[in-house]
Amino acid sequence: MNIITQLVILTLSLLLVNADQYCDNLLKQYNTFKTKCSPDLITINSCCDLTGFTLSKAPSAVYQMMTNCNCGSPFNTVTADVYCDMNTTDGGWTVMQRNRKDSTVDFNKNWIQYEAGFGDLSQDFWYGLEAIHCLTQTGQWEMRVDYQKNDKTWSYLHYNQFSVGSASEEYPLTIGGFTAEGSDWFTYHNGMKFSTPDNDNDKTSGNCAASGKSGWWYNSCYNINTNSQPPFVSGNVLFTEMKIRPKDCITH
Known part of the structure; x- marks a missing residue:
């Protein structure tokens, strides 16, 4: 099966899936995220990471974001929850x-x-x-x-x-x-x-x-x-x- 056929099948499948399934498909296709892909469990570097997908639209939701800004204790945690607005502009x-x-x-x-x-x-x-x-x-x-x-x-x-x-x-x-x-x-x-x-x-x-x-x-x-x-x-x-x-x- 060539790459174009694979993309067509993936595109059609994304039209029929909910948010969790959409995440799982992106995991398989791009291997982008490191965690199980439910919106509140995705680990991202910023909400901008969710804008790069052309086959489906990431939902506005609470995600898990890496915090690597080195601001010091008690704020320098490994991950922090963040709400990403994926609908506005x-x-x-x-x-x-x-x-x-x-x-x-x-x-x-x-x-x-x-x-x-x-x-x-x-x-x-x-x-x-x-x-x-x-x-x-x-x-x-x-x-x-x-x-x-x-x-x-x-x-x-x-x-x-x-x-x-x-x-x-x-x-x-x-x-x-x-x-x-x-x-x-x-x-x-x-x-x-x-x-x-x-x-x-x-x-x-x-x-x-x-x-x-x-x-x-x-x-x-x-x-x-x-x-x-x-x-x-x-x-x-x-x-x-x-x-x-x-x-x-x-x-x-």
Whole structure:
């Protein structure tokens, strides 16, 4: 059986399989992943690893990602769970935050909790400052915020530059290159250190994190705060989701 015939058979089979079977077929065809291929057991280096398959579409799901950024204990683990968004603009996004109005997850956390991350990756969560820093400390990254307004319509913000500094710098935000339609709410926070109720780094004489009951890159105080309750994008909204990926993700 020649290679073209094999690919035709594999393509037809992929039309009839569920997500687990799709993974198993990719394992056999490409031998890409090292673990048994159920979406929450795949070991990847980044969500971008899931964009290279042309015979089938990887589902948005929780995956297992290698962490080799050497950020040090207690964050330098062998693997860590990550939610990959494979539907938005060709996929490959690492979701770093999700929050909805009346969320059951309390975003009024202290510094250590924001550093380590909290919540449920399949629902509402904050991925963790140290993990976000580890991901963005090398290469060039883009960031997108999808949000649902109170009238149930959707919009988004997109930035061509995004990174978070180290713990010793108190995780300052670098963001720029706004490209989406609408207003640029995030640039106001560019260069700001992260603040929590117990670690105030904003520019005011008060404590924006304490009054806002959430950690954020506060300035004086904010134009956008997706960690507030309800989430805020120049006004209260119903839902926010922040996601990042390397700028060369799709070509990669």
